[in-house]
Amino acid sequence: MMDSTYSGNNPIIQGATAEKLLNLRERLDFNFLFRSSAEFPSGSSNQASIKLNEARIELKGDITQDLSFRIRYRLYRSFEANSLDNAPSAVDHASVTYRFGQEKKWHLTAGKQAANVGSWEFDTNPTFEYQYSDYVARQLNLFLLAMELGYEVTDNHSIQLQLHNTYNQGFNTVFTSTGYAKNGLEPAKVPFGLYVTWLGNMFDDRWQAFYSYNVSQFAEDKTDHAVSIANKVVLDRFHAYLDVQSTYLAVDYPNIGSPAVNELLASSPAFTPTFLEDINYRSAILRVDYEFIPKWFITAKGFYETASHRKDNSDIGDDFREHYGYWAGLEYKPVADQDMRLFTYYYYNTSRYNNAVEGINADQKLHLFAIGVLYFVNIL
Incomplete structure (x- = not known):
């Protein structure tokens, strides 16, 4: 007997009938995510272009009543495997879920x-x-290899524990890619993290809460902590969310604040750049969407983020890097029963530097005007 992978001529559904195909349609979702726009930037870049902003395909469904799966690919990312998790960056989701218990x-x-x-x-x-x-x-390490255990406390409240890889790339790969010195740092023997999360829906889903705490390790004996608090208001024609977070990183492996400090120290004899240690990132993000007349939406978003050095006697200090920005736009939904929109928006963001790194690092600014189309297609 030949294995089913031996020949590509084996039908996926043996003896498919209309009844079986209908049942399959009820159990599967096949989605296409798309957004493209003409962008006209000024500031860090002055070259206009038509861009593919989003192109993802997703397949998810129920295999049995208790077992489901989800697969999602980003069509514009590399399929080269990451050094730690052996998964390509193009894969957002490749998971199975088992439901059990009373x-x-x-x-x-x-x-x-x-x-x-x-x-x-x-x-x-x-x-x-x-x-x-x-x-x-x-x-954030957005998409990661993990095992999540969740419990639905009530219809409106659930808690989850998610054991995950701290980062998709290995310790040595990260240092090699940046060319940074390790300065005595060693890779964590167990480079794992743990998210503890609460999801809550209150007032008939009008207020939705999403709170989490994370503890993780990237380098040996260097522990990271993060708290994220997210609240959302959902009304008939008005949606808004506010996310607030604070993250302490013993080693700045995301490499957001470190380049500014390395630039400051570059003039020192025998200096070798490295990741900053004992750094605190904080952010607040607010977005609102309002359907002011049928099919027409106003959308706006703003954020403010800081990086601070928490090491004793540091002249780098609090809020040595500030990053803030906003957008304001207009959307039109031409087909009432389809998630398709024509959009236009103006976007601005800037990064500026304070304290000891202020005079060494130039502020960065970006102005961008975009016009385009998006479409979330439920194919099956």
Whole structure:
């Protein structure tokens, strides 16, 4: 008997009937996520272009009543495997979920999955999130290999524990890619992290809470801590979320604040750049969406983020890097029953430096005007 992988001529559904295909359609979701825009920037870049902002395909569904799966690919990312998790950056999700226990209130999810961090900015479907804060775009390890255990306390409240790789790339790969000195740092023997998360829905889902705490290790004997608090208001024609977070990193492996400090120290004899230690990142992100007349939406978002050096006697100090920005835009939904929108928005962000690093690092600014189309397509 030949294995089913021997020949590509084996049909996926043996003896498919209309009844079986209908049942399959009810159990599967096949989605295409798309956004493209003409962008006209000024500041750090002055070259206009038509860009593919989003192109992802997703397949998810129920294999049995208790077992489900999810697969999602980013069509514009590398398929080269990461050095630690052996998964390509193009894969957002590749996981299975098993529901068990009395009334199936428990679940276990294993595989590549989203970080269970309290962030509505990250939780929003990426088709509709035009620009991200540094917290989501640069600081977080967004999609990671993990095992999540969850329990539905009530219909409106659940808790999850997610054991995950701290970072998708290995310790040595990260240092090699930046060319930084290790300065005595060694890779953590168990480079894992743990998210503890609460999701809550109150007042008939009008107020939704998403809170998390994370503890992790990237380098041996260097422990990181993070708290994220996200709240969302959902009304008939008005949506808004506010995300607030604070992260202490013993080693700045996201490399957001370190370049500014390395620039300051570069003039010292025999200086070799390295990751800054004992750094605190904080951010606040607010977004509002309002359907002011049928099919027409106003969308706006703003964020403010800081980086501080917590080491004793440091002249780098609090808020040595500030990053803030906003967008304001207009959306039109031409087809009422389709998640398709024509959009335009103006976006501005800037990074500025304070304290000892102020005179060495130039402020960075970006102005951007965009016009385009997005479409979240439920194909099946």
